[in-house]
Amino acid sequence: MVDKLTRLPSLDDAAVVRRTGDTVGSYRVVATAGVFEPGFRGGGPIRSLRFILDTLPGHLDVTLVTRDRDLGSSAPYPGLSGRLLRRDERSAVFYLDPWAPRHWARLIRHVRARPVDLLYVNSIWSLFSVVAILAAALRLVRVGAVLVAPRGELSPGALAIRSAKKRLFLAVWAPLLRRLGVRWQACSWLEEQQIRATMPWAQVMVNGNESPIPAHPAPPARPHDGPLRLVFVGRISPMKNLATALEAVAGTTRPVEFDIFGPAEDPHYWARCQRVIAAMPSHARVRYLGELPAADVMPTFGRYDAFLFPTLGENFGHVILESLASGCPVICSDNTPFSELIADTGGTVVRPATADGLSRVLDLLADRSPEERAEAKATAGQRYRRWRQHRREPNVLEHARQFCR
The missing domain is CATH 3.40.50.2000 (Glycogen Phosphorylase B;)
Incomplete structure (x- = not known):
């Protein structure tokens, strides 16, 4: 939700650390996702990430890097493009236009201000994921570990769509991921099987805690006539x-x-x-x-x-x-x-x-x-x-x- 975000007046990294109360001892995560709030066209992954960020323990410090517009939209979110916005004391979101060099400069300055304990990428195919993993592989960013959440992209149904292009990409990309020692997140035992079918060497963490417990009961169901x-x-x-x-x-x-x-x-x-x-x-x-x-x-x-x-x-x-x-x-x-x-x-x-x-x-x-x-x-x-x-x-x-x- 937009009202969850409070804009930071400066992208100076020292100012960001002072303002948020981050400490050197906190576990620092940089996450990437192709789309996030206030967008909604990306469906479930948006809601997964929101719940993850809303329930962070106090010792985690997370910056989510996402595109500055909704899925399939040509217009950026009003007032968000190129900005780092605070959600709360533990998480912030950077809204990036991939074609704006100034945005990359600001983002790189922020990310490199302190070592990154974990790089958490959502999607295999996303430009954000590819760039982030390449930056880690080339040691442009100091990263302790890489965790990939494929978000269903390795299911048989997903791989069957544009299958030739995906298989070719994986033939090149999978060996690099293995060499980097990336870990994988599956949201269910079913997705764990799908990941291992494509990446038999994968070390997979299964965690599906990505939805809130409803605060209220379902609305009363009233009988209705008709179809x-x-x-x-x-x-x-x-x-x-x-x-x-x-x-x-x-x-x-x-x-x-x-x-x-x-x-x-x-x-x-x-x-x-x-x-x-x-x-x-x-x-x-x-x-x-x-x-x-x-x-x-x-x-x-x-x-x-x-x-x-x-x-x-x-x-x-x-x-x-x-x-x-x-x-x-x-x-x-x-x-x-x-x-x-x-x-x-x-x-x-x-x-x-x-x-x-x-x-x-x-x-x-x-x-x-x-x-x-x-x-x-x-x-x-x-x-x-x-x-x-x-x-x-x-x-x-x-x-x-x-x-x-």
């Missing part, structure tokens, strides 16, 4: 598999309403989806309702009977947890780390997640009475909270401090 209300929230890209969700809705035999929220990240893929929408049968109403700011995600989920999400792969799946926390059961593929949780909270994991298989599940849901749908929503919210209360892991960067020794 089954379905929602899709996510980036419109091949990985999220919206086209299959639309084909499933088209294959139902009962009245269905399906609302879609998310940025059209891939224009060609969105054109394919629009063709399916144009051929939708009369009993299925489909609406595209645009992008959804992070603050509106959970209230939006609360208005629907189910979240239809046949994703090709999620390393974590924030949006699944947000749906459950809002009392919205999930209809999903088996390509996430939360299959057991989805089933336990009243949703359905469809194996394989074909359009026909999903259509059959949707018809069964549509046949439920209004009272049964409301009961399913209440169950989802209650069981999710019970699960989350028993999920205890340390802050990711505190875990990394121990793991990367």
